């Protein structure tokens with residue numbers, strides 16, 4: 017067996033270069049607009065990258081959600097979709113794929129990941145329960161709290177460090193997990209949640225060994241382990257790359273073993289398989305029945321769950337492709353290349369490279385911008401102005417205010433540059449690295465942001481801000497001095 021676990025290939029120079037192991041057959045035209053037009057666009061969008069219009073964007077690195085490239089086989093499968101309210105053949109094909117890959121018997125389809133969280137939280141969380149986990153995800157936490165639960169993040173000391181060489185920063189701290197059962201009693205622990213490739217702390221994976229120990233502790237306390245598998249393929253890839261015992265294992269076997277340590281697995285197929293939708297898979301018939309009625313109420317009949325049959329077909333194919341080493345390694349290989357190139361030049365990024373994207377540490381990048389002036393948001397706006405690249409703020413703008421109206425400062429201020437699967441090429445990646453390096457050299461020109469219109473709920477989505485002074489004009493002047501008429 018060739019056991020090619022990565023698409024990164026050694027060149028004559030000794031350099032490790034990620035190579036696209038696919039060919040491009042359908043393309044979408046992109047525009048790189050002049051800097052003055054980009055400036056106009058960000059002003060119109062209230063310095064909030066969520067409010068930009070894709071016609072003004074060159075590389076859209078906002079998210080991997082629903083933006084992965086589909087394969088030829090996925091698109092082809094959509095033609096055989098079987099339109100039926102109940103009993104569609106498309107559903108049975110997807111059910112088989114999910115059983116094969118996740119190794120669980122019962123399948124509940126939902127319209128996207130957060131819908132799975134809604135159902136699981138309603139069925140399994142009661143007022144006053146706690147839910148220990150490696151780290152929260154935004155929608156997960158909201159659903160748990162809506163149902164009276166309290167999220168306990170019991171990550172290891174390493175998890176929030178920007179620079180690290182610890183390979184599994186997504187691990188749960190096992191002593192803290194035992195402590196949770198001692199403190200609250202097992203009857204008040206709804207379940208233990210493990211999130212594969214922990215999204216909000218830089219796409220950092222957990223190890224198989226950690227998951228195995230979590231399962232033992234949970235079993236000893238008669239408590240379920242629930243696995244958020246939205247980024248499970250990438251986590252499996254990191255287990256293969258970073259955990260000695262698994263270096264010769266196939267992704268498929270690693271996935272099966274991971275799911276074997278969970279009593280229930282749920283996922284967003286916007287991430288797992290490039291289509292809308294999601295699902296819950298489980299072996300217990302009793303628990304399946306408990307969730308089934310809510311599924312029919314909130315999502316749709318059991319054989320479509322709010323998805324179109326075309327999406328169901330594409331999901332079935334996409335889930336199987338998640339087990340393909342070269343498909344699953346594509347995005348982490350490009351991220352690793354970007355992270356290592358930036359790190360080598362001293363640009364502060366989260367290390368080691370994880371899944372989902374390249375995470376730039378805005379506090380380290382802009383130490384002169386106080387957190388009350390939103391360094392991650394300012395960095396996202398500045399990068400868009402100088403490059404047309406759209407990233408996502410994951411810092412204090414994405415946080416909330418306390419009862420006195422003061423900002424609750426985020427643990428980390430990150431600019432996330434997502435690498436959806438098989439979307440960007442190496443030269444586009446190099447462009448991103450180049451412009452970030454330029455911005456770092458000129459970082460003292462970047463200032464802060466202040467609110468113009470601040471919504472009370474989820475302000476990061478629709479809120480409008482502006483620059484604290486005329487720093488964008490100074491940044492543009494320097495850009496023109498260095499790049500002339502070039503875009």
Ligand SMILES: *Cc1c(COP(=O)(O)O)cnc(C)c1O
Nearest residue numbers: 128129130153215244246284286
């Ligand atoms: C995206 C995501 C979700 C929610 O999925 P949606 O399909 O966006 O509703 C849940 N958990 C994790 C880890 C995610 O990344």
